[in-house]
Structures are given as C-alpha cells and as structure tokens.
Amino acid sequence: MTNKFENIVQEIDEKYKAINQKTEAHLEGLLWAKPITYWDYIQTDALLNLQVQRTTLPDENVFIMYHQVNEILFKMILWEINQLSHTEKPTTTFFTERLMRISRYFDMLTTSFDIMGDGMEVEQYMKFRHTLTPASGFQSAQYRMIEFSSTDLINLIDYRFRATIDRNTPYTHAFEHLYWQAAGKDHTTGEKSYLLLEFERKYKDEFLRYMEEYNTINLWRKFKQLPEEDQKNTELIAAMRHYDKTVNITWVMGHLNAARKYIGDGDATGGSDWKKYMHPKHQRRIFFPELWTDEELKTWGENL
Ligand code: HEM
Numbered sequence: 001m002t003n004k005f006e007n008i009v010q011e012i013d014e015k016y017k018a019i020n021q022k023t024e025a026h027l028e029g030l031l032w033a034k035p036i037t038y039w040d041y042i043q044t045d046a047l048l049n050l051q052v053q054r055t056t057l058p059d060e061n062v063f064i065m066y067h068q069v070n071e072i073l074f075k076m077i078l079w080e081i082n083q084l085s086h087t088e089k090p091t092t093t094f095f096t097e098r099l100m101r102i103s104r105y106f107d108m109l110t111t112s113f114d115i116m117g118d119g120m121e122v123e124q125y126m127k128f129r130h131t132l133t134p135a136s137g138f139q140s141a142q143y144r145m146i147e148f149s150s151t152d153l154i155n156l157i158d159y160r161f162r163a164t165i166d167r168n169t170p171y172t173h174a175f176e177h178l179y180w181q182a183a184g185k186d187h188t189t190g191e192k193s194y195l196l197l198e199f200e201r202k203y204k205d206e207f208l209r210y211m212e213e214y215n216t217i218n219l220w221r222k223f224k225q226l227p228e229e230d231q232k233n234t235e236l237i238a239a240m241r242h243y244d245k246t247v248n249i250t251w252v253m254g255h256l257n258a259a260r261k262y263i264g265d266g267d268a269t270g271g272s273d274w275k276k277y278m279h280p281k282h283q284r285r286i287f288f289p290e291l292w293t294d295e296e297l298k299t300w301g302e303n304l
Helices: 003-018 023-032 038-042 058-085 092-111 122-131 141-150 159-164 171-176 179-184 194-213 219-224 234-263 294-298
Strands: none
Touching (some): 003 023, 058 122, 058 141, 058 219, 092 219, 122 234, 141 219, 141 234, 171 194, 179 194
C-alpha cells in the first residue's frame, strides 16, 4: 500500500473516531454505495419538471423558464453576499473578488433581458398574461433580499419619507415606507392592493428579520470596514459603481422597456401604476450614494 493511501485511511479513521463512529462501518457503506451520476447530482429530473404552464401558448414556457433562471441567479447572488457579509473582517482582495462574482451574475441578468424583450410573441404574451393576474415579478422575495443586503435601509426608503426615518426608526415603520410600497398602494386612499397584501402575508416576517440582520453587515457596511486607503482604490470604486448602476439603472431600464413593449398603455398584471413607478428617475434607488457625484445623483436615471 502506498503512503498516500495509508495517510488517507488514517485521516478517515481519525475523522470518524472524533465523532464516535466505526470507520469499518462507513468503509463497508462505501463498498455498496451507488456511483454518482450527473443527473442525480444536478437533480436534472426535478429541475426540468418545474415548468408548469397555465395555458397552451408555447411562449408562456419561455416566460416561466427565464423567470426561473433569474431566481437561480438571484440565489447565486445572495449566496455570495451572505458569505461576504458574514466574514468578520474581509480582506480587500476577498471583498473585491466576491463583489466581482456578484456583479458578474447581475451582468448576466441585464445582458440576457432581451430574452424577455425580444424573445416572445406579443400576441401570445397578451393572451397568457391574463392567467397570471394578479401575480407579478414584484413578488420576487429574493430580489428584495438582494436590495436589503446590498445597502443601508435608508437608501431603499421612498424618497418622500427619507427625512422622517433614521437608524433609530423601528423596522416595522421603515418597512411601511420602503420605495416599493408605492407600487402596491392606491395613492389616493393609501389602501394596499391584493398583490402587496399577499406578498407581505408570505414574506413580511422574513423581511423584517433580514432587514435587521443586514443593518450592519450589508455590502456598503462591509466596504466601509475596509482599510481607508483601499476604500479610495479607483478600481474598487469603479466595481462598486458598476454594480450599483447595473442593478438600479441598466436592469431597471431593460425591464421597463420590456414592460413598455408588451403592455404599452395597458394595466400591469400586478396592478401598479407601473409607467410612473418603474422608471429609475422616479425610484431614485441608489445603493452607494457616497460613490456618486452630486451631479450624478441629481440626474440619476435621466435621459433614458
Ligand atoms: C415581459 C416580461 C416582463 C414584464 C412585461 C414585466 C412587467 C412588470 C411590471 C408592469 C411591474 C410593476 C408591478 C406590477 O406588476 O404592477 C413589474 C415588477 C417587477 N418585475 Fe417584472 N416584468 C417582466 C419580466 C420580469 C422578469 C424576468 C423578472 C425577474 C425576476 C421580473 C421581476 C420584477 C420585479 C423584481 C419587479 C418589482 C420591481 C420594483 O419594485 O421596482 N420581471 N414587472
């Protein structure tokens, strides 16, 4: 027996002894274990059975699959943010590498949005969309979690209420003034739509926990923990600005243009006043305002 082999067996033995397990039993298990296949490992059968149409129109499947791809990418983004945020004192190299991973995933979302914009027949969309009412991508919880974990809460508060909210405001109060509440409220009566009520019924508790968790460890806070010198690093600042712009302008515009193409002057499935609500110049959602000049902040999302 080679040295390498003996070393591995010894390490395995130590591993199981440490948890009071019989190494022989585990080795015997290995003897009978089924070799892994691609399809078992990647769970392709489960994955490819998740596309369930509500209509007979083929393009509805494009719509479902692309949304699912988006949710997987959202999960990849949250996976990286979670690790970075929970690293006590990330080095600048680690921070930059993880930020680039997150950014690459969001770049995929923006550069692929044509799959929605150009990839479905308008006539088909106009038919199958009715079966989706009153659901909307607005109800994507992971999208909101990416926001909560990217920036300080104040940057997600509706512009009109920012002056009334600070770090001592209870989370439940801040929640009621998040920018996206505007999409789910009748602005004359303040009454919440079914879209928003259902969304909150399912996720509000989780969101409040998440808001609190990321209050001190969101991406912006982690950036501020880097050595002062590194916070001035032009490449790192460019990467932060790129992420901010990609999420809050490029993606938003790709999404808005798709809505304009399909819905035109019509009503959205979620029922929001979408033409006003969705434009970045109205939302003015900016993750890292300190990294933009006054002029850039003032003209955010304009001329698009
Ligand atoms: C043809 C394709 C699409 C159209 C026409 C469309 C349309 C809309 C509209 C009109 C809204 C406003 C809320 C409402 O429904 O009243 C909205 C919100 C939203 N949609 Fe889409 N959408 C499309 C594709 C997508 C995709 C692929 C995603 C990815 C998950 C997505 C995610 C979202 C999110 C996160 C919001 C909330 C945005 C915010 O609060 O600023 N949408 N969408």
